[in-house]
Amino acid sequence: MRDILPPESARWRRFVAEFADVVGPAGYGQVITPLLEDLGVFTRIGDATDVVTKEMYDFIDKGERHIALRPELTAGVCRAFAQHRPATPWKVWYAGSNFRYEKPQRGRYRQFDQVGIEVLGVDDPYLDVEVISLGWEFYRRLGLQQVTLLINSLGEPEDRARYVAALDTYFGAHIDALSEQSVETLARNPLRVLDSKRAQDAEVIAGAPQIADYLSTAAAEHFAAVLAGLERVGIAFTVDPLLVRGLDYYRRTTFEFRGDTLDSAQNALGGGGRYDGLVEDLGGPATAGIGFAIGVDRTLLACEDEGVFVAPPPVVQVFVVDTVGGLEALALTTELRSAGVSADRAYEGRSMKSQMKSADRSGASFAVIIGSDELAADQVVIRPMRGGGDQFSLPRAQTLGRLVQLCDESGSHTVSPNATKDRSSS
Numbered sequence: 338m339r340d341i342l343p344p345e346s347a348r349w350r351r352f353v354a355e356f357a358d359v360v361g362p363a364g365y366g367q368v369i370t371p372l373l374e375d376l377g378v379f380t381r382i383g384d385a386t387d388v389v390t391k392e393m394y395d396f397i398d399k400g401e402r403h404i405a406l407r408p409e410l411t412a413g414v415c416r417a418f419a420q421h422r423p424a425t426p427w428k429v430w431y432a433g434s435n436f437r438y439e440k441p442q443r444g445r446y447r448q449f450d451q452v453g454i455e456v457l458g459v460d461d462p463y464l465d466v467e468v469i470s471l472g473w474e475f476y477r478r479l480g481l482q483q484v485t486l487l488i489n490s491l492g493e494p495e496d497r498a499r500y501v502a503a504l505d506t507y508f509g510a511h512i513d514a515l516s517e518q519s520v521e522t523l524a525r526n527p528l529r530v531l532d533s534k535r536a537q538d539a540e541v542i543a544g545a546p547q548i549a550d551y552l553s554t555a556a557a558e559h560f561a562a563v564l565a566g567l568e569r570v571g572i573a574f575t576v577d578p579l580l581v582r583g584l585d586y587y588r589r590t591t592f593e594f595r596g597d598t599l600d601s602a603q604n605a606l607g608g609g610g611r612y613d614g615l616v617e618d619l620g621g622p623a624t625a626g627i628g629f630a631i632g633v634d635r636t637l638l639a640c641e642d643e644g645v646f647v648a649p650p651p652v653v654q655v656f657v658v659d660t661v662g663g664l665e666a667l668a669l670t671t672e673l674r675s676a677g678v679s680a681d682r683a684y685e686g687r688s689m690k691s692q693m694k695s696a697d698r699s700g701a702s703f704a705v706i707i708g709s710d711e712l713a714a715d716q717v718v719i720r721p722m723r724g725g726g727d728q729f730s731l732p733r734a735q736t737l738g739r740l741v742q743l744c745d746e747s748g749s750h751t752v753s754p755n756a757t758k759d760r761s762s763s
């Protein structure tokens with residue numbers, strides 16, 4: 338588990354804001370579900386996956402309930418849908434932390450964040466395309482170029498069952514050639530053997546039966562419509578017959594966004610698919626569903642690799658230098674902040690020289706200097722910091738108005754880009 342410190346945390350906040358900006362205008366509202374759910378919410382959705390069987394943080398609470406920290410968000414969203422029965426189509430987005438007891442490494446943590454969307458109550462292949470294209474658009478907004486969309490269909494549950502049986506037979510016949518770990522996986526879930534990235538398994542996996550040969554006509558038609566829709570909106574994709582994804586509830590369309598700059602074991606930036614039937618499993622009515630989750634931690638690593646979506650340097654517009662005890666700085670920074678100008682100051686009555694150094698480091702466009710002469714004359718000195726002309730004196734009473742004007746003219750930005758936006762639109 339990691340600490341996210343400033344200024345990196347500003348990048349996280351901007352990441353979520355950017356995501357909301359992509360999906361909000363497409364009709365998605367934010368849903369906020371608890372970090373904890375009844376353990377059953379997760380075991381009902383995937384009792385054959387590592388995420389649920391091996392990696393969950395579960396415990397008995399003080400009321401003797403068996404609960405778990407959520408390992409992902411889809412199950413909680415479907416539980417909320419089953420509980421509240423909102424009108425469909427229910428289009429929602431989320432952002433939040435998840436917990437999995439995994440082996441930590443670069444891009445894989447025990448607490449990690451995701452943003453994502455879910456749509457409940459619509460069975461239409463063009464919705465699959467909408468969902469995928471919103472994920473695609475988000476990567477584009479971040480500036481990422483090296484992302485590949487992988488897509489597959491897992492068919493209807495019956496198709497999938499026939500396919501799993503065929504895989505079981507096939508891998509069973511080649512068990513001697515499989516790695517020890519894959520032999521173990523085979524006993525639990527033959528589908529997951531396809532996920533193995535171990536060199537020893539590669540040859541056996543390459544010869545394995547493919548899901549495409551087990552799809553019903555309806556599932557094959559749905560998949561063809563999704564691919565045609567993607568072509569129509571100009572999104573490049575690669576059909577990957579081995580893409581089965583980590584969670585068991587997927588059926589028909591499944592997809593993954595692969596970050597091509599990352600190590601192959603951690604290169605899934607995000608993924609999702611259809612999970613018709615999940616709401617029913619959680620005690621709700623039969624409901625179609627589709628969604629995706631994008632890993633924040635890992636996508637930001639990809640951004641670093643590509644040198645895009647960099648953390649904004651923490652800057653303020655105005656730095657107040659007060660050598661007369663600090664009360665003037667307190668008053669002026671308070672006034673500036675309520676007028677929407679970002680402002681900072683030094684503390685502990687430091688020397689003029691030391692305060693000017695801090696002003697420089699703060700990235701401020703203007704320093705306001707209040708020394709004993711200024712205090713006596715009821716004035717301040719305004720010094721443009723970044724080659725913006727000569728310093729000048731001003732009556733204290735005009736200081737706030739003049740600084741607001743100067744900051745607007747210079748277009749200097751506040752700590753958060755969104756704060757600037759809010760101020761100019763209000």
Ligand code: AMP
Nearest residue numbers: 409444445446449605606607630632635
């Ligand atoms: P999943 O919920 O397993 O389909 O994962 C969706 C996305 O969440 C992945 O593509 C990753 O970007 C991210 N993710 C999943 N597990 C972790 C983890 N342990 N650490 C960091 N990111 C993760």
